[in-house]
Amino acid sequence: MATSEVFFGPFKVTTQVFYKTKLSMAVVNIKPILPGHVLVCPLRVVARYKDMTSEEVADHALTVHKVVKVIERVYGTTGATIAIQDGGSAGQSVPHVHTHIIPRKLNDFPSIDDVYTKLESAEGNVGQFLQLQKLRKAVEEQKKELVVESMNRPPRTMEEMEEETKLLAGELEKENESKL
Structure with missing residues (x-):
């Protein structure tokens, strides 16, 4: 979908962009809390x-x-958590404004607000994960070994994210066509 390089903070996310306007983008999440958890950011x-x-x-x-x-x-959800963590003290893990859109169903968490605990936990810390991934790649290039802490929620593969990107891009095209 995206033609020029697109970044989420310092990380290139070009192939994860499924919707783009003149000033904003929507990207699939490498570590979704629930299926369909995406981010909307300014370009x-x-x-x-x-x-x-x-x-x-x-x-x-x-x-x-x-x-x-x-x-x-x-x-197929009946609600959504729409959240912005604005600044490091608010739990923002990547220094780039981003709105979490997390599709929700009744009783998907034991408590409605548990989603916020997940967002602030190590498994919800996408910035930390991406930094570790970047560091791992740099070390691999230097033929050194690096032990990376295990996280409960495994990251998705690029192929999985690109598949969701195509699905959602197609759905947004349908949405735009129906408005014409």
């Missing part, structure tokens, strides 16, 4: 919500609005 790498332009904020909100409708339909 410009900006760390904090308050640092976005008014135009970026408006486009971001409209993108979240559009994507959540498609995600709920595709994953």
Whole structure:
């Protein structure tokens, strides 16, 4: 879908982008908390919500609005957790504004708010995982060994993420065509 390189903070996510506007993008998540857990970000790498332009904020909100409708339909859910962790002290693990869209069903967690605990736990820390992955690759290139801590929720493969990217991109195209 994406034609030029696209970044989520310092990480290239070009092949995980399933929807893109002039100012925003939606990407599949390498470590979804639940099936269909995606992120919406401004295209410009900006760390904090308050640092976005008014135009970026408006486009971001409209993108979240559009994507959540498609995600709920595709994953057959009855609700969504829509969350922004704005800054490191709020649990933001990658210094790039991103809205989590997590499709929800009744009783998918023991407590409704357990999703926030997951987002803030080691298994929800995508930034830490991506940094470790980047470090592992650098060390492999130098023919050294690195022990990486095991995390409960395994990351998806690039193939799995690209498959979901194609599915969701197609669904958003259908959504756009139905509005014409």
